[in-house]
Amino acid sequence: MPTLPQTRFITAAPPAAIAQGVFELWQLEDDGRLHAGLPKPYVELVVSIAGVHWWRSAMEGAEQLYGDAWVTPIQSGPRYARSVGRRHLIGARLEPWAAQALLGPLPPGDGTPPPRLAEVWGTDEAGALVALLRAADSDVARFALFGRWLAEQSALGGDRPDFGALADAARAGALAEALGVHPRTLRRTFARAAGLSPKRWLRLHRLDAVLRRAGSGGAEQSLADLAQELGYADQAHLTRDVGALTGATPAALQKRGGNLPPHLFPLS
Structure with a gap:
């Protein structure tokens, strides 16, 4: 019997017709060991191909069974998961406004177990x-x-404001200016369409950029330069923000190694 790789993670682009609402498709296959899932600016629609999956909101928290398919709302902090048996998942990262349109309002990612897809959409x-x-x-x-x-x-489908193309805006005010609307109008429109504030969404997009750089194995760029590029006040601001959202330092994230998803932090 062939030996499975410890971790295999691959991505694919969505069909062009829905690229405005679906950031990417992905598949993860590994041995199911415990890991932390880190916050991201996307809602995840996930289907299990293999494995029995368990979730907890904190390292010492009670475990909940995921089921065969589930929806992971935008999280406020790291969450923890493991699988019994080989873990093989396929998922789609949905822009939050697309997730709202497709799935309706979702529970906050504040430690509540992710809803099963059958609960959201029907068995x-x-x-x-x-x-x-x-x-x-x-x-x-x-x-x-x-x-x-x-x-x-x-x-x-349909034509919606392409907020995703503006994710490099460092502040909500800059995002409003780029869209040509008043900041109050942006906050109201964005919250209604996406289910979170533009300030929080931009903060998670900056974290996403840090995690993707750290996950690439490339540590050539200094944290100070990365902080400046991504709109943090300075390196200390980047370090504080990453720590608050992930519970880990940028240096620890850079040392993960392997073919890991950018938002996965192995714990064993």
């Missing part, structure tokens, strides 16, 4: 998606099926 619809993706015979086929399924969801 039949969720079961059909799980069966569709589990029947695929390759990564490429599974990505293609998932992308096609997402493209068929009319809620992900």
